[in-house]
Amino acid sequence: MMSALVVAACGVLLETGIRASVPAERYANAPVVAAADQSARVVADTVDGPEVTEFPLPDTARVDAGLAAKAAGAPGAAAAVPDFTFQVHGLPAHGFPENGGDGPAGALTGHGWGSHVFTGTALSQGAAPRAGEVVLGADAARAARAGVGDTVVLETADGRAGFRVSGLAEAGAGDTARDGAGGGGATAWFADAEAPVLAGHPGKADAIAVMAEDGVDPHALAAAVEKALTGSGAQTLTGDDRGEVEDHGLAYAKETLFAVGGSFGGIATLVAVFTAAGTVALSVGQRTREFALLRAVGATPRQIRRAVAAEALLVAPLAGLLGCLPGIGLAHWWFGQMQDRGAVPEAVDVHVSGFPLLAAVGLGLLTALGAGWAAGRRPARIKPGQALAEASVERLRPGVVRTVLGLAAVGGGSVLAGVAASSAGADAANASLGVVMLFMLAVALLGPILARLCAALFGLLLRGGGASASLAAANSRTNSRRLASAITPIVLAMAFASTLVFMHTSESHVASEQLRDGITADHVVTAPAGLPGDAVARAARAPGVDAAVSLLDTQVLVPVRGGGETSLQATAVQGVSGSVARLARVQDLDVREGSLDRVGEGRVAIDRTLATAADVGLGDELSLLLPDGTKAAPEVVAVYGRGLGLPAVTMDRASLDGHVTSAFADTLLVSGGDVEPLAPLGEVTDASGYALAQNVDREFGAWANYMMAAVLGGFAAVAAVNTLVMTVLDRRRELRTLRLVGSTRRQVLRMLGWESLLVSVAGVALGTAIAMITLTPMMRGLTGELPHVPPLLYAAFAATAAALALTAAILPARAALRERGA
DSSP states (O other): OHHHHHHHHHHHHHHHHHHOOOOOSTTTTOSEEEEEOOEEEEEEEETTEEEEEEEEOSSOOOEETTHHHHHHTSTTEEEEEEEOEEEEEEOGGGTSOOSSSSSOOOEEEEEEGGGHHHHOOEEEEEOOOOTTEEEEEHHHHHHHTOOTTOEEEEEETTEEEEEEEEEEEEOOHHHHSSOGGGOOSOEEEEOTTTHHHHHTOTTEESEEEEEEOTTOOHHHHHHHHHHHTTTSOEEEEOTTHHHHHHOTHHHHHHHHHHIIIIIIHHHHHHHHHHHHHHHHHHHHHTTHHHHHHHHHTTOOHHHHHHHHHHHHHHHHHHHHHHHHHHHHHHHHHHHHHHHHTTSSOTTOOOOOOHHHHHHHHHHHHHHHHHHHHHHHHHHHHSOHHHHHHHHHSOOOSOOHHHHHHHHHHHHHHHHHHHHHHTOOHHHHHHHHHHHHHHHHHHHHHTHHHHHHHHHHHHHHHHGGGOHHHHHHHHHHHHTHHHHHHHHHHHHHHHHHHHHHHHHHHHHHHHHHHHHHHHBOOSEEEEOTTOOOTTHHHHHHHSTTEEEEEEEEEEEEEEEEEETTEEEEEEEEEEEEOSOGGGGGGTBOOOEEEEOGGGOBTTEEEEEHHHHHHHTOOTTOBOOEEOTTSOEEOOEEEEEESOTTTSOSEEEEGGGGTTSSSOOSOSEEEEEESOSGGGGGGSEEEOHHHHHHHHHHHTHHHHHHHHHHHHHHHHHHHHHHHHHHHHHHHHTHHHHHHHHHTTOOHHHHHHHHHHHHHHHHHHHHHHHHHHHHHHHHHHHHHHTSSOOOOOHHHHHHHHHHHHHHHHHHHHHHHHHHHHSTTO
């Protein structure tokens, strides 16, 4: 049931990621939209032919605005309008409300006036804008206290300029659907000929909206437009595909859902199969005496196997169906949490079909059949007399095949651990995943041997615990298979939970240290709508200021090799305004090679981990894709060591011009001076406050890791409790015998308590060892440091394992001892 729950939940999220879409809002009235491809592609040669992998671009890729004329000439097209969306600052000194001085009063969203054709925006006063003019929305006009004929000074990517208000307008549904370019509700419209320059992308448009003549089918129009734009690289979109042009968050949402439902779902499925198979095998193994008696009275091996299969066919589908219902609920809750954290757009809905549910039920059935067949194979084939003997005394020698496979898993895990230790970045992470899986397989296969070793080791410690402790140690040594079945789920829970949680704590610890040590500025100024264009100059004029540097934060895509394949890694980049040499006065990147003084046009500085992953060094060219997908190959002139807490690529701000949506810097680092003169520029904090805010931004990654650890650890914990309860209830005859020979109930319960302690300690120790073997090379490759394990968090994991083991052993034992005859 639990395995079906986990598989169904991950399957629903995977299907949602595959089928996710958002309805068009801004382009709802434009049946066809022509836009650039918003993904970068990597083509790999495989045995099945070329395989294409898509990676979403960090920013908007734009098309040639001149394509509008070609699209308008397509048969059935009534009009084709180039669309522009960009950020504008209104200045309080020129009509907009005060925000502490002459800083931006917040951002307006700028558009080309031509977009009113498909957005529904209409003039309420005045006329359409011409060059040097603007139409203000009602909110912007009220904020600026401006009317038709007045002049307002606005700041755009082209700088500050005065614009005559040619008219006022009521924004239509297309302009109010989403806040464009990060702006608020205030909107301004400019002449279409002037808009691309003001947006910072001369000659480029975000998209081309094509209007249809009356009676023209959208698909026929799309075909005509596609033919007209052949060779331009533009994509022709209809239906919900238009929504992807408006909301780039959909591509990242698909990646997140695919990672949770696909990558994590695959691991969760393996764990589910692993634990379900163990439970079925334990159940069949506990019935060895029954099978032995059946063989003694004439049952054939085939009949035994058919009996086990029939039980699996009866129980597994029902359990799977019962697990699917809470699995759907878990998927909805998980999906809602991702939406609340901004990882998935609100317009995306959960898709539930029969495919993931059928897969969950089918997988459970196949697991039950396979595990039952494997566990019942020996009782079915051995002679009846031998079967009765093995039912009375546990077979000490493990199977040869099982032992060989277990040793092979240990060897494979050790080899992969060595590979991970000698690798970096994604290669280390990929190899480490194989490490944990192989060592978990080894624990399952070599469980009886490991259990006997643990029982012998802890038995020495239990000798001083009295008769109950000695009896617990003797029981554990004699019944190593039973002990192994109890230890394995705890190892599983501890290994996976520790790996996922401590992977995040290790990365977060290193990133926090690097960020804290890397920001040497006295003040950090940030503004959600972007800083004023002259923020650096104004800060530099403030009394006592030694240095001021503004940074534009964005991402680039860097080709990296991992697992023998090339992928595009989204990498944080900071664009430095002005002289990069001043950056060292407000930020310490821990430069290991080269010099930041050389950073400029065509030259960048990168983090050492990125350098290793991309296989580049000082003086080499770093191939990358700028935020809008434009290819570049700057020279690496410096390598530094704090690229986990700070951006991994440092370049001059000018290199990003025309490749980002927002023209305004995000962060201003100031050395010296006081807070008051900087307050008009935005929110002012110190380095520690800025570091705290940056750590909050990583909350989704932390939540995702903790959530996955909770699902896997919780599932394994339930399996552990179930296994312990089954083993205790199977020992009712043994417990009654102990009572008959004079043991008190308290002594029996104390013996079970010592056994549960042995189980939990052994499980925690083995799980911790697997987690550390996995994490150490992974963290060395990703951060260059050893894993960071918070003591209290680890103690909580260990205490939870011990409490579960004790509860699962004592409660059923109490119930068994209350029965008549006990």
